[in-house]
Amino acid sequence: MAETDKDDLISIIEEDIGDVDIPTTLPLLPVRDVVIFSDMLLPLFVGREKSVRAVEAALSKDRFLFVVTQKDPAVENPKAGDVFNVGTISRILRVLKLPDGRVKALVQGFAKARIVRYVQKRTFYRVAVELLEEPEVALPDLEVEALMRNVRDYSEKILALRGELTGDVGSILEGIEDPGKLADLVASNLRLKIEEAQQVIEFVDPVARLHKVHDLLSREVELSAMQAKIQSDVKDEISKSQRDYFLREQMRAIHKELGELDEKSQELEEYQKAIKRARMPKPAMEEAIKQLRRLEQMHPDAAESGVVRTYLDWLTEMPWQKTTKDVIDIKQAKEVLDRDHYGLDKIKDRILEYLSVRKLNPQIKGSILCFVGPPGVGKTSLGQAIAKAMRRKFIRISLGGIRDEAEIRGHRRTYIGAMPGRILQGLKTCGTRNPVFMMDEIDKLGNDFRGDPSSALLEALDPEQNYEFSDHYLNLPFDLSQVMFILTANVTDTIPSALLDRMEVIHLSGYTEDEKRIIAENYLVPRQLKENGLKPRQLTISANAMMTMITEYTSEAGLRNLEREIATICRKAARKIAEGRKGPFAITRGNLEKYLGVPKFYPELDQEASQVGLSTGLAWTQVGGEVLYVEASLIRGKGELIITGQIGEVMQESARAALSYARAYFDAVGIKNSNFENLDIHIHVPAGAIPKDGPSAGVAMAAALISVVTQRPIDKDVAMTGEITLRGRVLPIGGLKEKSLGALRAGIKTVIIPAKNKKELEELPATIKRKLKFVAVQNMDEVLDIALLAPVAKPRAVVPARRVKAAKKH
Numbered sequence: 001m002a003e004t005d006k007d008d009l010i011s012i013i014e015e016d017i018g019d020v021d022i023p024t025t026l027p028l029l030p031v032r033d034v035v036i037f038s039d040m041l042l043p044l045f046v047g048r049e050k051s052v053r054a055v056e057a058a059l060s061k062d063r064f065l066f067v068v069t070q071k072d073p074a075v076e077n078p079k080a081g082d083v084f085n086v087g088t089i090s091r092i093l094r095v096l097k098l099p100d101g102r103v104k105a106l107v108q109g110f111a112k113a114r115i116v117r118y119v120q121k122r123t124f125y126r127v128a129v130e131l132l133e134e135p136e137v138a139l140p141d142l143e144v145e146a147l148m149r150n151v152r153d154y155s156e157k158i159l160a161l162r163g164e165l166t167g168d169v170g171s172i173l174e175g176i177e178d179p180g181k182l183a184d185l186v187a188s189n190l191r192l193k194i195e196e197a198q199q200v201i202e203f204v205d206p207v208a209r210l211h212k213v214h215d216l217l218s219r220e221v222e223l224s225a226m227q228a229k230i231q232s233d234v235k236d237e238i239s240k241s242q243r244d245y246f247l248r249e250q251m252r253a254i255h256k257e258l259g260e261l262d263e264k265s266q267e268l269e270e271y272q273k274a275i276k277r278a279r280m281p282k283p284a285m286e287e288a289i290k291q292l293r294r295l296e297q298m299h300p301d302a303a304e305s306g307v308v309r310t311y312l313d314w315l316t317e318m319p320w321q322k323t324t325k326d327v328i329d330i331k332q333a334k335e336v337l338d339r340d341h342y343g344l345d346k347i348k349d350r351i352l353e354y355l356s357v358r359k360l361n362p363q364i365k366g367s368i369l370c371f372v373g374p375p376g377v378g379k380t381s382l383g384q385a386i387a388k389a390m391r392r393k394f395i396r397i398s399l400g401g402i403r404d405e406a407e408i409r410g411h412r413r414t415y416i417g418a419m420p421g422r423i424l425q426g427l428k429t430c431g432t433r434n435p436v437f438m439m440d441e442i443d444k445l446g447n448d449f450r451g452d453p454s455s456a457l458l459e460a461l462d463p464e465q466n467y468e469f470s471d472h473y474l475n476l477p478f479d480l481s482q483v484m485f486i487l488t489a490n491v492t493d494t495i496p497s498a499l500l501d502r503m504e505v506i507h508l509s510g511y512t513e514d515e516k517r518i519i520a521e522n523y524l525v526p527r528q529l530k531e532n533g534l535k536p537r538q539l540t541i542s543a544n545a546m547m548t549m550i551t552e553y554t555s556e557a558g559l560r561n562l563e564r565e566i567a568t569i570c571r572k573a574a575r576k577i578a579e580g581r582k583g584p585f586a587i588t589r590g591n592l593e594k595y596l597g598v599p600k601f602y603p604e605l606d607q608e609a610s611q612v613g614l615s616t617g618l619a620w621t622q623v624g625g626e627v628l629y630v631e632a633s634l635i636r637g638k639g640e641l642i643i644t645g646q647i648g649e650v651m652q653e654s655a656r657a658a659l660s661y662a663r664a665y666f667d668a669v670g671i672k673n674s675n676f677e678n679l680d681i682h683i684h685v686p687a688g689a690i691p692k693d694g695p696s697a698g699v700a701m702a703a704a705l706i707s708v709v710t711q712r713p714i715d716k717d718v719a720m721t722g723e724i725t726l727r728g729r730v731l732p733i734g735g736l737k738e739k740s741l742g743a744l745r746a747g748i749k750t751v752i753i754p755a756k757n758k759k760e761l762e763e764l765p766a767t768i769k770r771k772l773k774f775v776a777v778q779n780m781d782e783v784l785d786i787a788l789l790a791p792v793a794k795p796r797a798v799v800p801a802r803r804v805k806a807a808k809k810h
């Protein structure tokens with residue numbers, strides 16, 4: 001058997017064999033796994049019996065052998081067809097007989113030859129060969145030189161990539177000028193596959209052989225480069241993570257040595273404790289543990305781990321079981337309500353009844369309270385007082401402008417930056433699951449393609465289903481049934497009806513000027529003094545000054561702006577004291593302007609004189625009651641009705657009804673309707689861009705129309721409210737108290753109200769009734785009797801020239 005010892009250095013020996021006769025019949029030595037090229041030195045272990053004989057035969061003669069490669073290295077006893085035809089005539093340079101019968105021989109390739117026939121086949125093969133003479137290459141040849149240069153470069157590159165490049169390789173390669181020899185040397189050192197090496201040897205023409213080697217080399221360069229890259233990438237990756245791992249382990253060992261926990265274990269342990277502390281219901285606990293496991297397996301820097309941590313934080317910080325103990329002492333609750341709020345007797349009673357029921361039946365799934373009223377009338381502070389009375393925590397969120405369902409119910413965790421909805425956020429902030437939870441501006445809730453927040457809200461508020469409210473972020477049911485929800489709104493019309501059905505609406509109306517003064521003196525001023533660091537004796541505000549502030553510096557149903565003005569005075573006084581001035585400061589009507597600047601409102605001046613075609617209606621808006629002026633005029637046109645001034649559909653219809661009534665009236669009083677054929681009737685409801693709607697201005701519109709046609713001015717001190725029918729009946733309206741307060745603020749003296757509203761007068765504060773004269777009417781005739789003054793000119797249905805011009809200009 002002939003085996004190559006591939007690890008032995010194979011090098012070239014330039015030996016002149018010119019004077020040696022190369023025989024053409026030689027013993028055959030089949031070898032496996034190697035192709036021997038001319039000039040190549042190769043140590044061989046010869047073990048197979050036939051091969052040992054062949055070696056012995058060679059040694060007994062001139063030491064020449066024909067070394068040829070087996071096609072299949074696995075064949076133990078190769079026959080004629082099992083070896084390639086082309087091989088190398090080689091000479092044994094040295095032999096060593098081994099004790100086990102094997103022979104170690106060092107052979108050197110001499111010349112390339114092809115087997116012509118098998119001469120002897122018995123104990124070993126002997127073959128007759130034909131020498132394959134290489135054709136001469138005519139040098140210098142540019143192409144051959146370029147090829148040789150490339151082959152040298154490639155060889156060096158490959159050896160470098162394999163890490164086998166030694167200093168002398170370059171010079172050895174440089175030293176070979178024969179293209180055939182270069183091809184052989186490179187091929188023999190390239191660790192080619194047997195088939196490829198055999199292909200190379202079979203090219204007799206040296207240039208063709210060099211080409212083949214060149215092709216093999218270029219492929220090998222690519223392969224080796226790729227291999228090297230992959231290896232280095234893998235190595236980099238491995239070495240980085242190994243390094244990190246190693247460092248982390250070291251840190252862990254150090255911490256352990258110091259009796260401390262490393263950051264990760266510490267964090268995990270803390271979460272574990274927090275999960276226990278949170279006393280979650282079973283499903284939440286299971287989810288928390290599952291997430292903790294996930295976190296444990298994650299690399300601390302993985303992006304996903306942040307998401308898991310935030311989720312765990314939420315889970316563990318939610319007040320799953322934490323509650324405050326309700327103390328419902330009705331007497332004490334009354335004290336708290338009275339201490340913080342003046343008046344509001346009916347509302348306080350209603351709240352105390354609500355609390356009493358809760359005291360007797362704590363499990364009651366009662367309705368939800370909803371405070372409705374203009375801004376600054378104490379809705380929020382009543383909510384706070386309820387919380388205080390029950391010793392519950394108080395939390396307040398505003399729903400105004402919320403359009404996205406996710407604001408209520410949270411975003412799914414798959415979104416980046418996902419968060420639970422406002423309700424759970426609120427609960428987490430206050431830390432108990434039974435707070436008084438106030439939701440402001442329920443009437444300003446939006447609704448669009450992002451979902452309907454009101455349906456999510458309904459789920460949260462509905463006592464039938466809110467014991468397992470499901471927030472998209474938490475994705476676990478949370479019990480809201482212990483929360484006491486209180487909603488607030490300015491009006492009820494825009495509250496989604498499904499919500500309104502479930503609420504117990506408590507109306508809070510605005511305050512009269514006297515009430516405001518009393519509240520200001522007893523509640524707002526002491527609070528503002530305290531907040532601004534002043535002592536009561538350092539600043540006093542006279543009753544007169546306070547009244548002026550109420551009438552000339554604010555014009556509102558509630559107390560917001562008044563409190564702000566008081567705060568301004570306190571701040572200014574505080575500054576003076578801080579600057580070293582000694583008090584006390586007394587604010588009087590005389591020096592009020594020094595503190596607050598010029599008055600902002602002149603209520604008495606709203607309408608200086610009674611005018612033709614100008615009536616005063618009363619409106620009930622989001623900010624309380626207000627006067628509403630209605631102007632009517634006749635201009636040349638085609639008998640059309642023009643209505644302007646941001647008014648809603650109901651009010652427009654009301655204007656048409658008023659016009660129809662007015663026409664019937666003109667007929668009745670003998671004014672020909674044919675007079676209007678060339679005239680347009682224009683009704684305008686001025687005062688800002690505030691949208692106005694509702695039917696209760698019908699009476700005021702009819703009065704303005706009749707006034708402009710009859711040329712009788714309308715008494716400026718009279719305000720009117722009521723819906724009108726085509727036959728002139730006056731129908732009832734809502735919000736009488738608010739409207740009366742609005743009328744008072746505007747300096748009105750007489751208010752015409754529908755007869756059906758008369759009963760409500762009993763509930764109005766005495767101060768209002770003292771200052772305002774109420775006249776209840778059944779029909780429009782009565783209104784006209786009270787409101788219209790004597791005509792300023794002859795009744796006519798034509799337009800004064802001055803007005804036509806003005807109208808044309810526009």
Ligand SMILES: Nc1ncnc2c1ncn2[C@@H]1O[C@H](COP(=O)(O)OP(=O)(O)OP(=O)(O)O)[C@@H](O)[C@H]1O
Nearest residue numbers: 340341342374375376377378379380381519523559
């Ligand atoms: N009856 C009252 N007695 C004492 N203080 C009052 C009374 N009503 C309102 N206030 C005070 O007036 C201020 C404004 O009230 P609050 O903030 O409760 O109004 P609100 O109705 O909630 O207004 P908004 O609708 O704008 O939220 C508060 O400082 C409140 O304490």
